Amino acid sequence: DIQMTQSPSSLSASVGDRVTITCRASQSIASYLNWYQQKPGKAPNLLIYAASSLQSGVPSRISGSGSGTDFTLTISSLQPEDFATYYCQLSYTTSLTFGGGTKVEIK
Amino acid sequence: QVQLQESGPGLVKPSETLSLTCSVSGDSISSYYWSWIRQPPGEGLEWIGYISYSGGTTYNPSLKSRVTISVDTSKNQFSLSLSSVTAADTAVYYCARVSPYYYGSGTYSFYFDFWGPGTLVTVSS
Numbered sequence: 195d196i197q198m199t200q201s202p203s204s205l206s207a208s209v210g211d212r213v214t215i216t217c218r219a220s221q222s223i224a225s226y227l228n229w230y231q232q233k234p235g236k237a238p239n240l241l242i243y244a245a246s247s248l249q250s251g252v253p254s255r256i257s258g259s260g261s262g263t264d265f266t267l268t269i270s271s272l273q274p275e276d277f278a279t280y281y282c283q284l285s286y287t288t289s290l291t292f293g294g295g296t297k298v299e300i301k
Numbered sequence: 302q303v304q305l306q307e308s309g310p311g312l313v314k315p316s317e318t319l320s321l322t323c324s325v326s327g328d329s330i331s332s333y334y335w336s337w338i339r340q341p342p343g344e345g346l347e348w349i350g351y352i353s354y355s356g357g358t359t360y361n362p363s364l365k366s367r368v369t370i371s372v373d374t375s376k377n378q379f380s381l382s383l384s385s386v387t388a389a390d391t392a393v394y395y396c397a398r399v400s401p402y403y404y405g406s407g408t409y410s411f412y413f414d415f416w417g418p419g420t421l422v423t424v425s426s
Binding site for chain 2: 195225226228230232236237238239240243244247249281283285286287288289290291292293294295
């Protein structure tokens, strides 16, 4: 089974900061990766699919990159509404495993 | 706009079967695949499985022996059944729409673009 490992598990940042979250696959997965944002008490919200494609309605300050085993989610200028937990997801049709999550907190 | 809504008992006894239904509005269930995901309190997300509009299923291997997902196209609903539950199955259960992304090579991947609000199921006697 392919394992998805996110780092860090949590981080503290200020409004306006550039934030980068990393997701590493235990073996190469090309660009088969999605990213979601989840706020407390709410369902996850799709941000990025196919590693770098921005979902409709998601602000352009959010971007995804990477291929193979190493992927990043970047928020170029953190906004108050971006404080949340972020999950990567393997997007094989036979395995849709999530990473452990990264909680972005206010510094 | 597609909307999904989970429904079912909020409390299930250990060793019994958890049953949930997801009602879909704003879209035909026959046009997409549909999935269940769960999240234990304070923990991360776990994909359970998905069903195609034709009834074909794919399950998480870790749950496969206990999971059944079915679809009722006449009601625009799909359902989850999880047998022999224990306290470890206590979680918020989400249903979601599965959409495909097609790569130029002819392969494709999946993503979850619409989700229900989730329903908490507690396993306790």
